[in-house]
Amino acid sequence: MTRFKWGKAMKMLIAALMVCLLSVLSFAVYNTYDAYTQMMIAQQQQHLLITARAASQNLSLYLSEQIRNVEILTQTPGFLNQFHTYYVSGEQKGLKEHILSYMLSQNQGISRIYLLDQNGNEVFRYNQYPFLEAFDESVLHLDRLVEDRQTGLGSAFRISPQHYGLTLVNSITDGNDYLGAVVSVLDMEALYQQYMVPLQLQGTVDLIVKNERGTIIMHPESEMLAFNYFGDIPDLDTLPEYESLWNMLQLQYSQEEGVAIYRSYSSGILPEREEISAFSRMNLNGTSWYISAVMPYSQVVQMVNENLNRFAFLVTVIFILIASSILIIYGLQKNRQKLKIEARYLRDMNRTLEELHESREQVRHYQKLQTIGALAGGIVHEFNNLLTPIMGYSEFLKHQLGPENEYYEDIDEIYKAGSRAKEIVDQILPFSRRETDSSQYNVVNLNAVIWDALKMVRMLLTSSVRLVVKPYNGPINVYGSATQIHQILLNLCTNACQAMEPAGGTLTVATRRISQDQLPQQFHPVSEGEFVQIEVSDTGCGIPSEMLSQIFDPFFTTKAAGDGTGLGLSVVQNILISHGGFIEAKSTLGQGSRFLVYLPITNQLPNVSIQEGKKSGRTGMGSILLVDDELRVVRYFKRRLLHLGYQVDAFTDPEEALNTFKRTPEHWDLLIVDEAMPKLRGTALLQYMKQHNHDLRVILVTGLVGDSAIRLHAERQIDEILTKPVEFEALSGTIVRLLSEETSDK
Template sequence: MRNEQGAAGAPYLPWVIAIGASVIVLLVCVASGWDSWRARRLTLADNDREMSSLASAIAEQTARSLQGVELILRRTSVWERDPRNRLATPAEKEAFLRHQIDGLPQIREVTIADENGARIATSTPAGSSSPSIGNRQYFQDLKRATGEAVVVSEPLQSLTDGKPTFAVAIRLQDSEGRFAGVARALVEEDYFRDFFRRIDLGPGAAIRLLREGGTPIVEFAAAPQGNKVARVRSALRQVPGFPLLVMVSRDESVALADWRTSSINALVRTGSISAFVALLAFALIRQMRRLGEVNERLRSSERRWRAVFENAPLGIAVLTTDGDYAATNPAFQRMIGYSSHELEQLGAFDVTYREDVPATREHVLRLLSGTPDTIRFQMRYTHRDGHVVWADMSMARVSAHHQHASNYARHAGEMLVATVEDITSRREAEEARRQLEGQLRQSQKLEALGTFAGGIAHDFNNILGAILGYGERAFHSLAATSDERRYVEQVLHAGNRARTLVERILTFSRSGMGARVPVRVSPVVSETVELLKGRLPASIELDVKLDANDTYVAGDATHLHQVVMNLCSNAVLAMPSGGTLTVALENEHVPAATTLSEGRIGPGDFVRLSVADTGTGIAPEVLERIFNPFFTTRSTGEGTGLGLSLVDGIVREYGGGIDVRSRVGQGTRFDIYLPVTEAPLPADEAVSEALPRGDGQVVLVVDDEDALVTLAEEVLAELGYEPVGFRSSAAALRAFRDDPDRFDAVITDQTMPELTGLELASHIRAIRGSLPVILCSGYGNPALERDARNAGAAALLRKPLRSGELALALHRILARPQP
């Protein structure tokens, strides 16, 4: 049906081509006219900008020249007011004034006149006429003015030699501010006219120096181009510091000279293109008639097989023995993303997945050798967009005589016919099932590892509790200057480092306390980078730029340490041949909500952590999956695929976002945006000097570690409390039931063999609901924090405890009003 419609429409194709060619010619002409009109506007705009810039430059230069004149007049005014100079002879006055104007070609003459206009002194040689200037307009203007006013006159003719000039004059006044005359300089018009002439703006241009009223003072006009009156384009600029204007003008016809030349060239090009399009349309119409005759002969045979070939649900490809595609159906084209024409330009092995090419060649050679006649195998194609397509292929060898419609080339002899089924979804489902099984096993391993790490941390905290507790007691009992006190101090430092290590273990096992506090970012990043330096290969250069020194975020220092360490570790692995690792930290204000690669942030203030490498980069198809849990590009056993997933989770929990930019072969950059919080209040240093003390209150202490119970009893006794210790939670509960009113507070461990701390607290508060209970744990987590609040615990402390923490906690809960 489609071929019949094509045959019916064939007679109209020449008309379509002719109309299309006419439309193209019309569009070319319209485009040429539009470009010419637009070029005219741009040419005039460029001319206006040039004249505006030139007017500004001339105005600045004129101002500098006149400022020199004004400076001479000011110095002359000062000299004239000096009483010692008023007795000078005319020759001395002339010598002074001539000395002032030496080297200033723009000044013809400097004159000092009294209040009536009579000349007191002049730079002109003695013996020349000295007419009065009292009738000059600028003299009258200065006489009416106040202060040391400056006036630029209208164009003048010199009273001495009749040459054109103009005057710059300032007002002279006595000590009481009365008008005492003027100091006047005659400025050479020829100086400015020569300056304007040297600029050489070309024919039809003019430069004028005007007073603010529009009266021209100096004017230079180049010879006009032609005799007819032309339109003029001009620019006007104020001379800084003087009541003068500079006007630069040019005939519009001169400005458009280059445009007219280019327009004529464009007209010639347009005519040539139009003629070429007409000839091309004529040739195409002739060619279409010839193709119509050929297609008519092919159409009858093509009709019989095309419907089946094009509508088959499986992909079908006909190939030559050389591996060229002779024909492909739409199903096959959709399968691998190439059109029929593109496949004709490619070979079968050009779209085959590179690793499968040798095996596919071997199957084809076996088929061409004569045994067997058909063969079936699985292979992979590379889709046009880059993803891999799995295919189940059945291929047969047949004898054929095929005529290729595109180039009329005949393929005689044997051909290969392949039917191709897309099995990508089936294999992906199987692969997904295997991955889920692997992820489940990996998750179980991590869960077991987390539980194991948490248990070790709990037991280790109990050991550290005794070490730090007794260490503190020994430290305070020794003389401040003794070596023994210094030794114990080092033990306490080591214990505190071990305590920090336990906190990191708990964070790894996802059992850390959930509290978020203001954390100063720069020291955490710096510390992590220092830890990383020792593991860097010699081929990798480290570049650190930490600018946000006093910036805080609400979070946990261990989390920030994990973010930096994971990003830097990945960057190092991406540079097997060496490179540069850059770590930068800076503040950034986001003015509006912004969508990043992972997450959406803003508006607000953020701190940006940037980690960049010059390594292998990340391919686009991998980039979109890097934050998926368990996704890794490393070999089996070399990575869990949880590093970037953990980074993404921490950043999202903090209300931030991640922006990733990568180019294959050039490197990758991660930008982490975290919202900024206020700095914490300064710690109360007096706490360590004077801990709050008790007043004989009875405190029930429960822990299954003998050393910790003994230590707690000693510390509480020193703080002024009466401790009652138990190693068994069940025994402690029995003692409480015997005398509930005896105790004022309870301190209990959480993990104990008979009753947990929460269970003990529930039993105690069921008997006496107002009794405050402090729960201690070396294995805390947000769930325990929530359960402690639900059980009515007054405080939750992390082991190992310090004397100060215990003293403050007891002081706070006992100071609360009891219901």
């Protein structure tokens, strides 16, 4: 009876082991299949991107070569002399001979060529390969091409509903004299067959070309020619079923190249299907075309499934081998050995689970820190919008009432409180910035950064901690990120304060200038020039010597569980490495710690790329367009500007402002626009307006100065950037200066 129960228990144990093994293998098979599918998709996307890039380059090189060949013809002395002869005597023979000789010798696929004089009149035409269909030549807009006096792509025009042509324009000049133009007409169907079809990988890839307006001008299916996703699909940007297509189009028109997976719609012309796409933008003489390489998503799935049977067979064989091995090992093992293995397995599993739990807690805490940074950005934005009218109206009332008024001091207190709030917001500001790119590095006044960081440190100090500052008497400039250096100091000072809790002590921050010879010995082989030493020391509990070599490792902390992330000193060391600097830690248990930061000194001087507006109380005349999503800010600025005599049109909806601007773009002299708006960012709005009114002066108002604003300021699309909260005197002074510059330019 006992033997029977023992045998039954063994069978149940074997069955349980088999079920567990099957579950693990099933999970592994699923993960492997999913990873393999994603790998295949990524590979196909890269292949498609290479194809789209090659098609874009081929098409660009061909069109550039056509334009360059015609330009060589038109700049020959003989051709120019014949053109001058034509204007004197009307003789066309020499010009015809040059054109005919070029057409017969080049044979580059030009179907028709026009020679136009400076008034757009046709001098001569030559048809080498006539189109099969007759078409209305007015669609060529030859007179408009002459008026533009540009060299490059003309326009794609419809020969028939399923056939497109393309014009290339070469302006003819002799010195400063404009003589006319040569207009070459190409058959886009022939272009597609010659430069696109060979890249379509045996029909598995479709190549599609759209012009700058998004209209399809090349497609393997002729029914799709002239189709425009934006114009031919109603509610493209609102209906949820079009979301993936809309996201792909937005990505395509905002980047030079990229990849996407989306569901394709064509208003019933072609069946709906999910597609993998890669795109590359072709830029030629200021004109952009968009070349896409697409293939059905189902094709990738089919490729994966074809390998699934072989993979499943292999997994089955492995499973049988493993199962057989387990049965053989189980039969050979004794009960005592089995218990040892199980005990060891449980111990390892328990240790792994503990490590996994600890890692998850650390990652979750780090994510909280990132969330705090994002929250700080939102707080700064909202506080700036509130402080603008508070400080503005109080400053305005002070100016209107004068010091002799009985309420002047009360209003002045409001203004001072707003200014203090602005200082606090400025101290929060570094937590909302993300500066990891070396392009954000500038020459930084280190003393200014240290004093700014110490403002925040003083807010963290308890009454039992005394702060001692020993600054270097003289200017010290370093090349780097002010925000990241601020972060270094704040991390070190925060750690020092926590090390002195609860008894308190002295926190010392000292700076001094040192030579290369004064650096610690371990830093000598990789350092040159002078350095600044920043010492942050405390009189706290100190760090044990066995832990001192580990404090810069990620996730290592001397604090109790839940009190620290172990990321602070690791981040500090990484920042210093990116700045070409070093950090050294010294500590005595029970006496305190010293952290010595070394940064290389630069002889360059800090330069200010974004200037605050100069104060001015002058009035002026001009038309101003004001756009800000915050009603309080708009109401305040509009009232003050009207008081100064300006004509002001104010909007809280950027789309409404854009529609109004489109009706009369030349009406306004100056644009004041907020950067962070819900429907349309200020940088996007001002770029459109600047494009349609080149004389428009632009002031960008923002709480956080981003990369795009800095770039547009450098490109002179933004004349001035003012940070919130904006003092009205600074704004009015900037307006007077910009409008005065505009008047002098005219």
